[in-house]
Each structure stands twice: as C-alpha cells, then as structure tokens.
Amino acid sequence: MKKGFCILIVALALYGCDSSGRVEQTKALTNEIKASQIKRVTNTQLVYSANEWGKKISQIAEKSLKAEIEKNPESGKKFCNTLDEIPVIAALQKEYGVQVELLGEGDLKSSRLAPKEQELLDAYLFSAKSKTAAGDNLQQLGDSMLVYNAPVPVESIICKTCTQNAEVPFSVWRLLFNKKDIIRKLDAKQLKK
Numbered sequence: 001m002k003k004g005f006c007i008l009i010v011a012l013a014l015y016g017c018d019s020s021g022r023v024e025q026t027k028a029l030t031n032e033i034k035a036s037q038i039k040r041v042t043n044t045q046l047v048y049s050a051n052e053w054g055k056k057i058s059q060i061a062e063k064s065l066k067a068e069i070e071k072n073p074e075s076g077k078k079f080c081n082t083l084d085e086i087p088v089i090a091a092l093q094k095e096y097g098v099q100v101e102l103l104g105e106g107d108l109k110s111s112r113l114a115p116k117e118q119e120l121l122d123a124y125l126f127s128a129k130s131k132t133a134a135g136d137n138l139q140q141l142g143d144s145m146l147v148y149n150a151p152v153p154v155e156s157i158i159c160k161t162c163t164q165n166a167e168v169p170f171s172v173w174r175l176l177f178n179k180k181d182i183i184r185k186l187d188a189k190q191l192k193k
Contacts, residue, residue, distance in 0.1 A: 041183050047146070049186060050177050051138050054148030057092050058136070058173040061100055062152065064088040069161050080162035080171075097181030101174040102152075104163050114141050117149075121172060124151050128170035146182070148175040 064086050069076035080102055083089045089100055107113060108121055116139055127134035128151070136150040152158050152171040159169035 041186060045186070046179060046182055047138060049182055050146045050148060051136075053096055053098070053177070053182075054138060054150065054175050055136065057096060057098060057100065057175055058148070058150040060092060061089050061173060062156075062158065065102070065158055066156070069157055073161075076161045077164070080158075096185065097178060099174075099176040101176070102158070102162060103149075103172045103174050105166050105168070105170055114147075116141070117147060117174075120149060124149070124172050125168065125170055127151070128154055128168050141176075144179050146177040146179060148177065149173065150175075 061083070065079060065083065068079045068086055072079075079086060083100055083102060084093060092098065093100055103113075103121060105125060108118060108125065110118070113121070120137060120139065124134050131154070134151045136148065138146060138148050141147055150173040152173065154169055156171075159171050162171050163169045
C-alpha cells in the first residue's frame with residue numbers, strides 16, 4: 001500500500017513538472033516584467049524611438065500593401081481602407097501598439113484629424129501637386145499621442161490604386177503612437193546608452 005502511494009505521489013510530481021507550458025508562461029511573464037519596469041525616459045528618447053519605429057513601420061507597411069495590390073490588382077483598392085486585413089500590418093499594430101492608416105485627399109477636411117494634421121496633409125498635397133519631395137514628419141498631439149507621417153511616392157502603385165479618381169495621386173502614411181505604449185516597449189538597458 002505504501003509503495004503504491006509513493007508511486008502515485010512521484011507520478012503526480014512528474015506530471016506537475018510538465019515544462020512545455022511553463023516555458024511559454026515564463027517567457028510571457030518575463031516580457032511582462034520587462035515592460036512594467038520603472039524607466040526614466042526623456043522626451044528626446046521618446047521622440048527618437050517614435051521616429052525610428054515610424055520609419056521602419058511605414059516601410060514595412062508600404063511593402064506589404066504594395067505586395068497585396070500586386071497580388072490582387074482587381075481587389076487591391078479595398079486594402080487601402082482596410083489595412084488591418086493585411087496580416088503583416090495587423091502584426092505591426094499589435095506589436096508596437098500603433099494605429100496604421102493611409103490618408104489621401106479625402107481626409108483633408110476630416111474632423112477626426114487634429115488641425116495640425118490637416119495643415120500637414122495640406123502641405124503634403126501641395127508638395128505632390130508641385131512635384132517636390134516631402135519628408136517624413138513627427139508631431140505631438142496633446143500630452144499622450146505622437147503621430148508619424150510619411151508620404152508615399154506619387155509614382156507608386158499605392159498612390160495610383162488608392163487615389164484612382166483624384167486629380168493628383170497622393171497618399172500619406174499616418175502612424176498614431178500612444179506614449180505609454182512606446183515607453184512600455186522601450187528596453188531599459190538601451191535607454192542608458
């Protein structure tokens with residue numbers, strides 16, 4: 001009887017040591033602990049990080065949207081308004097806590113955009129009309145948000161597909177970052193450098 005009881009205890013102990021679930025939980029817990037560490041982040045570090053992420057995310061999003069349009073030319077226009085249906089862009093939004101949008105001429109008078117953003121969009125349209133190169137831009141919206149804008153080249157298939165009926169083909173990436181999400185994603189070791 002004692003022998004059977006000891007075997008049962010050992011079997012239960014071994015069953016409780018199943019490492020496959022523990023490893024996944026340990027990684028998730030490690031990531032959560034790292035994200036919730038107290039960090040001292042200067043405004044310069046915050047802006048620099050948002051600018052770097054914005055460049056990277058806009059380039060990846062542009063490649064992904066271009067690939068989807070080239071793969072499905074007849075239904076490519078629908079992806080211009082539903083970017084989160086593209087798996088790569090959906091993954092970027094989840095990973096970085098960023099909202100990715102593609103703006104065009106129709107968004108110039110949009111009430112959901114801040115006045116700063118409307119002015120900037122108007123400047124991008126002017127650049128497209130005058131065929132001058134416009135650069136990326138990072139603006140602070142209120143106390144908690146940063147918006148990164150990057151123009152899409154006029155000759156790109158994205159501009160031609162997403163703004164078919166426009167007088168001037170013109171599109172701009174809009175990446176909306178929450179400062180809290182940026183701080184959570186920053187690595188404390190990298191900030192000390």
